[in-house]
Amino acid sequence: MISFSKHKLATAAAVFILLLLAVAVAAPWVAPYPPEETFFDGLTLEGAPLAPNGKYWLGTDLLGRDLLSRVIFGAQTSLIIGVVANGVALTIGTLVGVTAGFLRGWVGGALMRFTDLMMCFPALLLAIVLAAVFTPSLWIVALVIAMVNWVQIARVVYTQTVSLSERGFVEAVRSLGASSSRILFRHIVPHLLPTVIVWGTLGIATTVLLEATLSYLGIGVQPPTPSWGNIIFENQSYFATAPWLVFIPGGAIVLMAVAFNVLGDALRTALDPTLKDRRA
Numbered sequence: 001m002i003s004f005s006k007h008k009l010a011t012a013a014a015v016f017i018l019l020l021l022a023v024a025v026a027a028p029w030v031a032p033y034p035p036e037e038t039f040f041d042g043l044t045l046e047g048a049p050l051a052p053n054g055k056y057w058l059g060t061d062l063l064g065r066d067l068l069s070r071v072i073f074g075a076q077t078s079l080i081i082g083v084v085a086n087g088v089a090l091t092i093g094t095l096v097g098v099t100a101g102f103l104r105g106w107v108g109g110a111l112m113r114f115t116d117l118m119m120c121f122p123a124l125l126l127a128i129v130l131a132a133v134f135t136p137s138l139w140i141v142a143l144v145i146a147m148v149n150w151v152q153i154a155r156v157v158y159t160q161t162v163s164l165s166e167r168g169f170v171e172a173v174r175s176l177g178a179s180s181s182r183i184l185f186r187h188i189v190p191h192l193l194p195t196v197i198v199w200g201t202l203g204i205a206t207t208v209l210l211e212a213t214l215s216y217l218g219i220g221v222q223p224p225t226p227s228w229g230n231i232i233f234e235n236q237s238y239f240a241t242a243p244w245l246v247f248i249p250g251g252a253i254v255l256m257a258v259a260f261n262v263l264g265d266a267l268r269t270a271l272d273p274t275l276k277d278r279r280a
Contacts, residue, residue, distance in 0.1 A: 010266035013259040020256065024076040031069040032057075036224040038064045049235070049242045059244050061235050070226040071249055077227040078256070081142045081211045086203040088146035093153030094196055100154075101161025102184055108158075115154050123148045127210060131219040141220050145210050153199050160195060164188045194267075202264035205257040212253050228253050 023030055033039075042050060042064025050060045058067040096115060100108035118126075130144040164170060170187055178186075214220030215229025216236075223230055228249040235245035 007266050007269075009262055013262040013266070016255065016259045017263065020075055020259075021079065023072060024079045027072050027076045031066075031072040033066040033069045035065065035070045035073040035226045037066070037069075039066070040064070042066070049238060049245060051242070052244060058248055059242070061231070061245055062238060067231075067245065067248065070231055071228070071252060074226040074228045074231055074249060075252065075256075077138065077221055077225060078208050078211060078229075078253075080138065081145065081221070081227075082204040082208045084139075085142040085145040085149065085211070086200060086207045088143070089149035089207070090153055090196060090200050090203060092146065093150035094157050094192070096150070096154040097157025097159075098161050098184070098189070098192070101158040102165060102180075102188065104162070112155075112158060115151050115158075118148075118151045119155070121148075124210070124213060127214060128217065128219060131214055136214075136219055136222050138221055138225060141211060141214060144214075145207055149203060149207060149210070153196070153203070156195060156199065157192060160192055161188060164191055198264055198268045201260055201267055205260035205264070208253065208260075209257055 039060070042056065042060040044050060049062055049064075050056055052059045056066050056068065058071065061067055061070065096111050100111035100115075102108075126148045127144055130147060131141065134140045134144065165188065170183060173183055173187055211220055211227065212229030212232075215227045216233045218230075218233055220229055221227040223234060231249040232246050235242070239246050
């Protein structure tokens with residue numbers, strides 16, 4: 001396991017993620033205002049957003065809505081998509097990789113050729129096409145992201161499954177007459193769990209970044225539902241005069257991605273037996 005007392009950066013990342021999860025879950029009670037509420041005093045006399053002040057701690061956006069409330073609810077949206085989309089992608093990729101690596105033959109070949117075909121398409125371009133075909137919503141965006149993110153984990157799991165299937169301990173239990181299902185679930189799948197856990201952690205950061213990109217392009221989560229990406233998209237015209245409208249949600253995206261990457265790297269160091277020297 002991770003020695004958090006020795007890995008201070010991982011500790012900070014874990015604390016940040018836990019705080020972010022707590023804020024996202026408690027968003028209806030933590031946010032000072034409803035995220036879609038427009039305030040009459042939320043704009044200047046010229047109709048420009050307000051800078052951070054005593055009433056609106058992070059200022060207001062182009063419609064006079066409280067930016068802090070929208071960022072808090074945006075965290076909820078981004079985490080829902082990150083967890084759901086990454087969970088679906090991880091499930092699909094693991095099933096495809098394990099099936100192809102364990103069965104091999106024409107079944108494994110067909111599955112991996114399909115995986116290779118999917119990998120040929122740029123993930124962002126494929127996500128844009130799928131998002132344009134379906135009506136964008138929270139759950140559609142999560143499904144679209146899952147459909148383009150499963151291929152990497154499938155390839156990794158396939159390679160490890162093939163390698164484990166040829167290891168001596170698997171050959172030994174096979175020679176003793178163990179059934180295929182017993183070999184798979186008792187001797188192969190448990191050895192894949194560290195890889196799946198690490199990829200699951202790292203994949204959340206990738207998923208959140210892809211959701212932010214789609215929302216910034218206008219084909220992700222649609223207003224008035226706030227997400228960090230569409231907050232930037234809505235307010236990009238005020239980048240020069242009200243930069244906090246871009247930097248605050250952008251900074252939140254960067255911090256979340258860095259935190260999950262740091263935690264994922266720490267988990268990889270702790271769970272990968274080939275990295276014992278690094279742990280030492």
